[in-house]
Amino acid sequence: MIKAVIIDDEPKAIELLQGYIDKVPFISCSNSFRNPIEALVYLEEYTVDLIFLDINMPQLSGMSLLKTLKNPPEIILTTAYSEYAVESYEYKVTDYLLKPIAFDRFLKAVLKLKGIDNTEKKSKNPKDTIFIKSGHQQYKINPSDILYLQKDGNYITYYTSNKTILARQSTKEALEILGDRFVQIHKSTIVNLDHITSFDTTSVIINTTKLSIGQSYKVTLMNILTTEK
Incomplete structure (x- = not known):
């Protein structure tokens, strides 16, 4: 089971992603955050496999948050602005989802990650x-x-x-x-x-x-x- 967290300052965006995650049997949502600072505190204590990360957020942007992570998990960026795409791939993110996010596009992104926890389970x-x-x-x-x-x-x-x-x-x-x-x-x-x-x-x-x-x-x-x- 892939453990994911959602970081987005928009409640409706979090609700949408949580609903999509509930439809996918190999992913669970461990937590969600509207405040990126609170998310960083959580990530220092808990290990996750995947972050759904909004780019445009107050206090700390998604790109800035990504830069602070020493050993980032898989990252799927979510945003309404396509101009960040080039910069995002410099960080080797898994995918880049443009809002509004359709379920078939979401599914295509997460299917790339299916089985990322196999090595740990087998070891x-x-x-x-x-x-x-x-x-x-x-x-x-x-x-x-x-x-x-x-x-x-x-x-x-x-x-x-x-x-x-x-x-x-x-x-x-x-x-x-x-x-x-x-x-x-x-x-x-x-x-x-x-x-x-x-x-x-x-x-x-x-x-x-x-x-x-x-x-x-x-x-x-x-x-x-x-x-x-």
Whole structure:
């Protein structure tokens, strides 16, 4: 899961980006700031993977803030002014989004970052195994063996080819421990991309199980599936 923060002095701009982030299963918004100084204080204490950074802000511009960061994470600049584009690429930013930002353009930018946390996850867990708590038991499992997950109330069920594991967990918590091959396709369903045998615009098939695609997840999922190599 890519942890992002939003820095923008316009409340409506923050609200728009937060709404877009909520539609993308591999990104979460850790915090948002209208005051860039408060954002700098936060970034000194917490590590994030991505910053959505407005350029024109009072007190401290986005470009000035970028210059103060010693080890900046991935940066996606957001602005209503195109004249900053040349300067922005001197800082090797990931992308440059012109306001008003359309969702398809936002999605194109964040898809560049899909999987940026893979190296860290693999170094922490070189055997590619995770532990899932079910009741008083801890089950050791290889994520590649998981076919899909389905949420029901406060519980989520992990389906593999030979067993199921019931855990008290949210979809967000599940995505945080799984790798980038897992995507949410419905408010109650997460799938392993490697086990999808076929799909259309309304559902995916894993082995013989048909799983519905939620309307708000359709664009993101179709972009991922159609760019798979």
